Amino acid sequence: MLAGAAAVAAHDKQRWLSLFTPSAVVNDPVGSAPHRGSEQLARFYDTFIAPNRIRFEVAHDVVCGREVLRDVTIVIEMSDRVTLRVPAHLRYAMTDDAHIDALAAHWELGPMIGQLLGNGSAAAPVAGRLSAGLLRNQRLGGALGFARGFVGVxxxxxxxxxxxxxxxxxxxxxxxxxxxxxxxxxxxxxxxxxxxxxxxxxxxxxxxxxxxxxxxxxxxxxxxxxxxxxxxxxxxxxxxxxxxxxxxx
CATH class of the missing domain: 3.10.450.50 (Nuclear Transport Factor 2; Chain: A,)
Structure with missing residues (x-):
């Protein structure tokens, strides 16, 4: 898991992709449409990781067989004026050779967007960039799939x-x-x-x-x-x- 955080912090796309199996599934956040396979994971990276500075404040890791549950706060610097703190539980399903076969990110999309908009005028260019990146990398169907994360229990x-x-x-x-x-x-x-x-x-x-x-x-x-x-x-x-x-x- 440390390798994944380091790859994200370094904006090393190829290193990040190499951590996953070719058929890996990333559901981030849980409730949104999942990304499957290397091509979709690359588009996920371009949309959500590449434009931001991201670090992980880890409270605890729980290792249960080949699954790892990480209790974490994700700190996302979206601009010099907008930094979000997103509480999360990350569930990793690992293979025998220590690759990630599935990642399920449990965090709340509605409060995260509310936190973004709470930055007032500083949020406008960030929200515009996020929307443009969604449409450019994920197309309309992917953007709508991401929006499914607003719906839940x-x-x-x-x-x-x-x-x-x-x-x-x-x-x-x-x-x-x-x-x-x-x-x-x-x-x-x-x-x-x-x-x-x-x-x-x-x-x-x-x-x-x-x-x-x-x-x-x-x-x-x-x-x-x-x-x-x-x-x-x-x-x-x-x-x-x-x-x-x-x-x-």
């Missing part, structure tokens, strides 16, 4: 995910079951959990931190005071269909 699901994880951690299985589908997919540390009660025992003592909604997923930072984890809570309609807790394993 939103604040109500964030509250529901927090309540669910807190209920599980407190052993309140009945409350947890009421917000889940009939047969939710539950995993902890790369292994399946047999039931909400089973997952609750594993989550006892864990506390909820940073919470983000992207697409149909809410991502949540967890800590027990020493270790850290990231939970991905997936929604089907208004119910939770899956909970995956990534811990070091």
């Amino acid at each position: 939103g604040a109500p699901a964030k509250r529901q995910a927090i309540a669910l994880l807190q209920a599980l951690g407190a052993g309140d299985v009945r409350a947890a079951e009421q917000v889940c589908t009939a047969a939710p997919v539950l995993r902890f540390g790369g292994r399946p959990a047999a039931s909400p009660a089973d997952l609750g025992r594993l989550l006892a003592g864990w506390r909820v931190g940073k919470t983000l909604a992207a697409g149909r997923t809410v991502s949540v930072t967890l800590t027990d005071g020493e270790a850290h984890a990231v939970a991905l809570v997936e929604f089907a309609g208004r119910s939770v269909s899956a909970v995956t807790v990534y811990v070091d394993a």
Whole structure:
């Protein structure tokens, strides 16, 4: 992961592309249309990385099998007058030879655009450049695909995910079951959990931190005071269909 951050900071496009498999998928942000394969990843780089100065303030990395969850703040200097701070959870699926096969970036597009526009007149040339770059590199279809990132489960699901994880951690299985589908997919540390009660025992003592909604997923930072984890809570309609807790394993 350090190599990726270094390539971004150095604006080294070829180095950045070399970190991915030829068929890699980048979904950034989750909820927008994904970019697939080297050609689309190159256009993604030209649109979102090349025009900006980007650095990553990493809080924690969680390594769970061949997946890495990075709890991070992305600092994007879009001009000398406009710098954005974007809270994110980045999920990397790695191959045996340490290439990235998939990257899912969980961050909230609406608040990021709101932060940009909050810069007033300084935001106008930056927003214009971003729009022009989207249309030039992604065409209209790609721009519309990016805009899909505005649509998702939103604040109500964030509250529901927090309540669910807190209920599980407190052993309140009945409350947890009421917000889940009939047969939710539950995993902890790369292994399946047999039931909400089973997952609750594993989550006892864990506390909820940073919470983000992207697409149909809410991502949540967890800590027990020493270790850290990231939970991905997936929604089907208004119910939770899956909970995956990534811990070091």
